[in-house]
Amino acid sequence: MSHDEVNSGTDEQITLLEMRGIEKRFPGIIALQQVSFGVKAGEVHCLLGQNGAGKSTLIKVLAGVHQPNDGEILLDGRQIRFSSPDDAIKAGIGTMYQELDLVESLTVAQNIFLGHEKSRGGFSSHKAEQVEAAKLLGRLGHQEISPSMEVGELSAAGQQIVSMARALSREVRLIIMDEPSAVLDSEEVRNLFETVRALTASGVAVIYISHRLEEIRVIGDRITVLKDGRAVASNLEVSQTSNGELITHMTGRTISNVFPPVVSLLDGTPDILQVEELVIAPGQEPLSFNVRAGEVLGLAGLVGSGRSEILAAIYGSTKPVSGVVRVEGKKLRPGSAVAAVKAGMGLCPEERKSQALLLDDTLISNFTLASIGRYGTAGFTSGKNEYQVSMEQIGKLELRPADPTREARTLSGGNQQKIVLGRWLSHGCKVLLLDEPTRGVDVGARSEIYQLISELSRAGIAIIVVSSELEEVLGLSHQVLVVSENRIVHRGMAAELSEHQILDLVMEGTTL
Template sequence: MAGAPGARSRDGAGAPLLAMHGIVKTFPGVRALDGVDLDVRAGEVHCLLGQNGAGKSTLIKVLAGAHQPDGGRIEWRGEPVALTNPQTAMKHGIATIYQELDLVAGLTVADNIFLGRERSRFGLARPAPANEAAEKLLTRLGHPEIRPTAEVGSLPAAAQQMVSIARALSQDAKLIVMDEPSAVLDNEEVQHLFEVIRDLTRDGVAVVYISHRLEEIREVGDRITVLKDGRTVATGLPVRDTSTRQVIELMTGRDIEYVFPDRRPVTAAEPLLSVRDLELHGTFRGVSFDVRPGEVVGLAGLVGSGRSEILETIYGARRATGGTVTVAGKRLRPGRVAAAVSAGVGLAPEERKSQALLLGDAVYRNISIASLARFARGGFLSGSSEKDAAREQVQSLDVRPADVTREVRTLSGGNQQKVVLARWLLRDCRVLLLDEPTRGVDVGARSEIYALIRDLADRGVAVVVVSSEIPEVLGLADRVLVISDGSVVAEQAADALDEHAVLDLVMEGTVGPRPRGDRHQATAQQHEGDVA
């Protein structure tokens, strides 16, 4: 992306703004960082890549002052520095925007921007100056429509991202770490985010950008550092000279064919899941489709189009205001999760950490929680039976590490997703609803999850997949429903669609499909090319 608008050439020599040398961080039983090196220059976008568990999160927490390194040294503007706490990091001009935004939903935009640094006089808060300063920051970011007095919890995800960036700028940040900033944004919002990043780098602000979406690196990045197993395997690689295949090999230690499993013909005639004229007032309407055993149906559409709400309504987490859901000929009562689960419906929600997992609980309990009745003995749970059943699923899905007593919060994103899937496999669910199944999952684990989804379909499970990544929907699904503004605007075989056609349908709802050719060949060609 070296030719992006406003970007300066940053491949030349120059003293780094930040230099981290030989950083070591050990937790009980785990060496999370084992001599990591990273240098970042002013005005560049430095992409930090690696699989889940590679050490990225630990490294940025060291940089943010949240963790103290056990070895190595950090230099800021050429001078040694000790980032003993987050406040120290902020004073030096280092700001971190975590993947799960740390905003206070009940406070206003301005209150969040200046939280802990409230403007006051004689001990009394002065909202007017704070609102004025917040308005200037948001205007600088190109978002004057975000009102400083608005409650931040009422804002969409993209606006909340801007509030977090405004907070960083309010601290006179010279380096901003962005951890998976595009995870909850649609395509248009991502492009707006990239424009903001380019404006920041034009002003000399450095950005450390973390993403599992390699296509974003091509568009916004300047240099790359890759971590694997807590070590730096490559650093300072120019984006324009590094192919995606090279990046994947560095991240995984092997050559991964980033392709989707082969589809198999779906022979069953009778649908397992039937949705008729389903409606959730104000969100979606008139949604009808069938899913047969062994079939994968994908829902494609922008964030806010109603995709996730359709899955949640089928599952009973939302009460439908119209229409019917039938599983194996049995009509489900609307708004009853227990009825859906009893009928064999399982949901892996979009936000697995907040909606699907008991983060402080063990892996085995997270797997068994939907099937506790089968482990009851005389009114008491048999922990040994729970663990034995969970171990079978862990081994079958290759969850790593394979310790079922380990807290699920300690697993990588890909392995957490496997735990959610294991829960429904243990339950022998017949209909599986997957909302963003690979969000926050690295490229190696993605391939495993793709294979797992296809294997479930081959076992006769009816699968519905929602994904913000159109290539993922087209690669996984047998049929695709395109959702726009709460309505199904098209239903086609996945092989009859391409990404351009889906985007046109999403935006306009009028353009017909075009031949896609061989999806495996197209995908391989797409990822064979250069990152730049």
Template sequence: MVADPPLLLMRGIVKQFPGVRALDGVDLEVRRGEVHCLLGQNGAGKSTLIKILAGAHQPDEGVITLDGEEVRLVTPTAAIKLGVSTIYQELDLVDGLSVAENIFLGHEPGRLGFIRQSDANRATRDLMTRLGHPEIRPTTEVGRLSPAAKQVVSMARALSHDTRLIIMDEPSAALAHDEVANLFRIVRELTAQGVAVVYISHRLEEIREIGDRVTVLKDGRTVAVGLPAKETPTSEVVSLMTGRTVEYVFPPRRTEPATGPEVLRVEGLTVPGVVADVSFVVRAGEIVGLAGLVGSGRSEIIEAVYGARRSSGKIVLEGRPVRRGTADTVRRGMGLAPEERKAQALLLDQSVAHNITLAGLGRYARFGWIDRRREAAEARTLIETLDIRPGDPDRPVKTLSGGNQQKAVLARWLVDDRKLLLLDEPTRGVDVGARAELYAVIRKLADQGIGVLLVSSEVPEVLGLADRVLVVREGRIIHQSAADDLDEHQVLDMIMEGSAL
């Protein structure tokens, strides 16, 4: 082992994106036949690192060696040829094709463009046997398979190339408990055959069970290399992940707990399979933060409250229950800044002004006729109030930076009186300076008496901005208390391991 060079060695990897230094000197060392776990909070740089390994991004600096030889992973194909396969979080299978067709997509066995289907089928059967799933037949359409079976197909695809290293990005996220057990069995068999696995997961208990060694990333740097996965205490791992170097400036919190009237009361909210029996209250002037992992049900809670998602249970806005459908909740005074700003909130080709006035258009209209002067004046006022730059109302919104786009989305809900604002990852893709401004805006809105329900993957953000924190795990609220009574460490502990205080 000592004499052998490691299978994969990454040294001083730097990757710069416009406005963000996503990776700032990352080291990674993976040995043959090990399960190497990659840990880090959202935004720590895990996804970027994976994409570099997969050949989807090119590093700006740094050296990658495979089996002691320096390599350049210029394209995904080049990475695969070198024996590095990646299984992404969102499985990239074609539902309409068969299992065998998916596995050999792009490298079909055959000649002159004619696929030798019998060869493909035979190879698929061998792979499935190797993975312990002979019941998945080569001719079955992938769209009919369960998420777990699709995972196996993805893995078979990785193995259909001559693979030395498989990268798995949160492979357990879509799986039920017993399916995870099967996944682990497959991983163990692979490593027994000498294949190395880079395993990414937020669940510490999984890492303990399957992992050999752990590398921890924080703010684009490696903070720990090759920790033993089984022995390192949780507290040490968590404190490595937290205590960030970038300090955000948060506006001062309320000095006393909010006693205003209840704006929102949620009782027994259930979204089948995602959210189970969730109850909470948001008061006027209060910022309530939902802390939880991606997939914990936090975004679904917000969408259900907004009427954008089917749910059962009681949602009461200012004493009256709301009906399903966003038309009703918006009329009653809710506003949502959704997670995917570009896909879910903005009309990218339209002007800043038109984006701002979209939801409150009825306010400037008489019998459907828009009073354009009032509309423009109001848009200009809001652009000034929120300091959206550049301050030209007629500029297409797609030319603005992420932070200013987000302000435009917030401005949409300030056109008329809102009672409750739902903010899903309001600072995603927003650089550090603009974040402080957004925080100040959100706090100012709460001070004006609006109730705010905030979702963020970044625990410090929830703790810094919210008055009260609800911790969400696996579709349930497992803890709630004032933000002052919690620290990042405790919250991460609860989010990741479900341990109560």
């Protein structure tokens, strides 16, 4: 059944929930200002906005995490107040947060039914939970995930699927999905959309938050755009609103060229990074490739294809089975990230919050983490030097407010990614490895990050970009390596490849 067939009666559907004149203030900050928003039974209402626009605050008000300072919430036309998340859950509102709140030491089934455990005779029934969990996972197209597995053993994508199953384990009338596809591959996204369509066909309302505008076109009915805590556009029909209009609403400006022109490389430009016969897992084919000064090399492939593992082996955060990595001809010690950093290599990992940032530390600490030895003498650091370097990076990266003493966790996703990039800029990298550099980043910040990558390329830095978004790989790169099952199945110039060709290659695992 097509999306249009499922949602053809949107105009006749009743309004399930309304938020009127919602205001939310925190000390020194007005997070939401007179925001009104509504969702109809059986529709997908998309909520867009840059990081920091107020989307997370709005859904937390709706989920009972925050209480509004002003305004009202109506469910079925009756005013209601959620004093806690439990109140919202009891009203039939389920929430899938972008930052997963799973317990890694518990099983998949235990996480899915956490807080509303299945019981018999007053005791928790693990068998009943596992049976029901298997049904929910099957509904999402993931029968391969065992309900008895510990969540900590799953990939980021697998944990996202568990979070979805957890939200669906209750009788929901409205489900909020915050960036649900961020760590999913194309097939998993298709399964997600089928689940959403089944939900809306049964009358469930969906609030869908995503930075991927093409996703919105596939799954959405209406759109509301937030900017600076206000609803700057409401109830836009997806079919009648262009991407350009949405970007203008979100940013307040027109972004006509999302990708800057790829920097031209002169003949004879030297290799900076050499990867020779690298075997990242037993029984795998060896990988060999070079990256020239100023070149951007894209790695394209599905989640789990080996892209991130290749970066980890190059950087030394994992030790390869065999092979050699060189920076400017100097051989690096295998499995030593310290040696890689000393040689001028930097890594922006896929999971920036858990793998790259000191969330409870200041921007100063985060910017200078890779170069701490430079900012002092006789074993003591110089706060003055660190502050000066941090202020320089804040200026280059256009972070606002320009306060290097802020904690990293207080910044939006886009600004947090800029901090990780800024760390390596202050370190003076020769090679930069970027794993999903714009995941969870809004369209305005994406444009700024793309421009920054272009500037780094012009400065002669060798760059490898891993991205699940093929448009991004093709738009940023000089050359593309298509990866499937830890092997390179095709090499080609980005200008000579299309998204369709790459998808054929990664799905078939064969060469052109």
